[in-house]
Amino acid sequence: MSLKSPRRRRTVGVVGSLAAAALLLSACSSSPESGEAGESTITVFNGSTGTITENFNPFSSTALQPTNGVVFESLYWYNAAQDEDPVPVLATAFEWNEEGTELTITTREGVTWSDGEDFTAEDVAFTFNLVAETPELNTTGLSAVAEATDENTVVLTFEEQSFMQEPSVLGNRGIVPEHIWKDVADPITEVNSSPVGTGPYTVESFSPQSYLLTKNENYWEEGKPAIDQVRYISLENADSASAALLAGDIDWMSSFLPGLEQLLADNEQLSYVNTPALTTSIFTCSNPELGCEGPQTDAAVRQALYYGIDREQLNNLAGGGFASPASPTMILPERDARWIGDSANSEVPSGAEVDQAEQILEDAGWTEGSDGIREKDGERLSLTIQTVSGWSDYISLNDAMTQQLAEIGVELNPVQLSWNEWNNNQTLGQFQLSLDSIGLQPSNNPYFTYNRWYASTQTVPVGESASAGNAARYSNPIVDEAVLTAGATSDEAVQAEQYAIIQGEIVRDMPYIPIYVNSMLTEFSTENAVGWPSNDDPYALAAAWKSWDNGVILKTITPAE
Structure with a gap:
């Protein structure tokens, strides 16, 4: 998708x-x-x-x-199943300069291409320069030039501080043989029917x-x-x-x-x-300043939804009992617990906390109406949630949450759409609530989740395409500053401090409401x-x-x- x-x-x-x-x-x-x-x-x-x-x-x-991964290989491999250091593949070492503008890579010796030709640092430099020189191939925003300084050393020089390009450079780029690809007429449309890889x-x-x-x-x-x-x-x-x-x-x-x-x-x-690696969540169009409309723009409503659902029941009904607990920080509690700053935010509630949800709504001025649905300033607490027709587990989630949330005075109206319509609505911000998942970033470092889904730079007003990721239209200057600071260093202690700041903000604001980590x-x-x-x-x-x-x-x- x-x-x-x-x-x-x-x-x-x-x-x-x-x-x-x-x-x-x-x-x-x-x-x-x-x-x-x-x-x-x-x-x-x-x-x-x-x-x-x-x-x-x-x-x-x-x-x-x-x-x-099977025909072509990367320099390193990043395991999304466990929290571990990147594994050397076609490279055996890498090192950043202090400014984060120069990445030196040592390539593996004794590797040959499948046609018998030797693999060298020249192949690595050629691959990255081809990407940098061909905008249509540059899907990761690479802004570097590469030079093979000897047979087993490549130096990538970036235009600016680029520590966070590391996983894309090392782990998400298949290296190609220069002796083959230098003669490819159009690398964009090439089918490569007889691929030569390592x-x-x-x-x-x-x-x-x-x-x-x-x-x-x-x-x-x-x-x-x-x-x-x-x-x-x-x-x-x-x-x-x-x-x-x-x-x-x-x-x-x-x-x-x-x-x-x-x-x-x-x-x-x-x-x-x-x-489990994907956090099934309720996406909310949360920001009225960027054009979002509806009760979900009230953070108190989002908080009430968070506490009002019974996740254990949802797992049994829709997850087959195989889902695992999510975290309100959007960090995987089992794999990446070391990045969660406050242990109180390690996991979402398993059952519905109805009293807390009702108190949040009462304090925010949402009072119970004659039909049991809350209202405020003449507006009923009625929300539409979209999912894709045929996504049977998500349809089951919506059906169950409709009943669960009615207990706290929220009317949930599920709609099923074609994938194209669902995707278009979410990308353009033309929705109130939408079921989707968050996960599988370039590496397990939380930077990639926080930058993609929560940074103001990744979103646009309703009606414009938020293809960069922040479909919730969330904008918080404290989060933005922390994302920038974390991205400007390779010091994990500094990053952890910034992630704790981010977590405090997003747990309160809840633009994405986690349900569980889907099986x-x-x-x-x-x-x-x-x-x-x-x-x-x-x-x-x-x-x-x-x-x-x-x-x-x-x-x-x-x-x-």
Whole structure:
């Protein structure tokens, strides 16, 4: 979704007949063959439905998902599943100068491209200069020039203090071979059908229904990958993927499956991991000075909504019991607790705190009307909340919250819209309340959440497109100053002080009202491969649609015995 964090919607149900899966998979009969007998192969469904469009251009926003992380690699890898330091990939060290305007990177020795050519610092410098010189490729706002000062050293020089560009530079840029890409006529439209990368796999064959990757025999990490081939397939819909998983035709997918625990109990070869990372929230158009209209522009109303919902009930009804507690700071309580300044703000209330919600509204002048709905200055406390038609978990949330909030005198009016209309309303600020999620930023540092969703620089008046992220139209000079200060240093102690300031403001103002950290369920079959991430060892974000992490998983798993 443009503007939104990636989300995979829960399915309505598992297809009743496994024969349906076989029928749907037979539509892939023109897909690439799986290779020689005896070779280990796994099949991945990463959400592709319908016709697959060939595109292995690592600079393209529409590149096929395994392009980055599986075929092309970054300098470092940032694990969104755990709080840990970035992991070296094509680089082994980096260092900023004191001013934050110069980043020196040491590249890994002994790496070759999949065509056998040597990888050097020149390839890294070429990649970043190509991005800097081609505005259409510069989706991260890179403002640097790169120079290879020797065979294994690259220096990036920035126009201004740029500490917070680090994750995008190091962890979100696939490095390309200069000897190939210097002759590409148009790097913007290039499909790159025979990609040459440093990743663990190369592209063997492609069809509109599936494509086959085979292990890179020149891969630099000894003994990896162990799986010979990886086949990515497209299906008619997510329901058919669930049936195909149960039939043993898919080894890796991400989907909510009703009755998951029982399904696993009945299928010993299946396992799953839950890596919650997206905070499901009520987005509010909060700022009347930028054109927002409605009762939700009153911070007291937003506070009352926060206390008036019963999250435990919502999890059981809509989250399948797999959601985990959110934090009003919008920091993940389990993964990133060290960044929460006040322990009182670690987690949201699990149940409804009706008395507190009612007292907040009373103190703000919202009194109970004859029909039980509160009112103030002739305005009823009636709010419209939008979600996308077909997002069954969010529709369930709205239905339940309608009943819950009626107990504190709030009338909630859910509406279901097409994705385009929902997205357009939210981006333009033409909504009162909207269900969406926040999460999966370039790194786990809270700066990226606070800058994107809360900084005044990231928003615009209602009617203009807030594509930068701050859909709530939130504007707070204290928050803005703290975001700037945190972004101007690499000192985590200073950053933590600034984040505590931000948290004090946003917990009070509540422009985004957290519900829970939504489940992120991924299912695996151990029939063909073992060593998948687990709930005890989430060594990577396991979602089958997650770029970068896919490469880590595919070079970690091994054939089943």
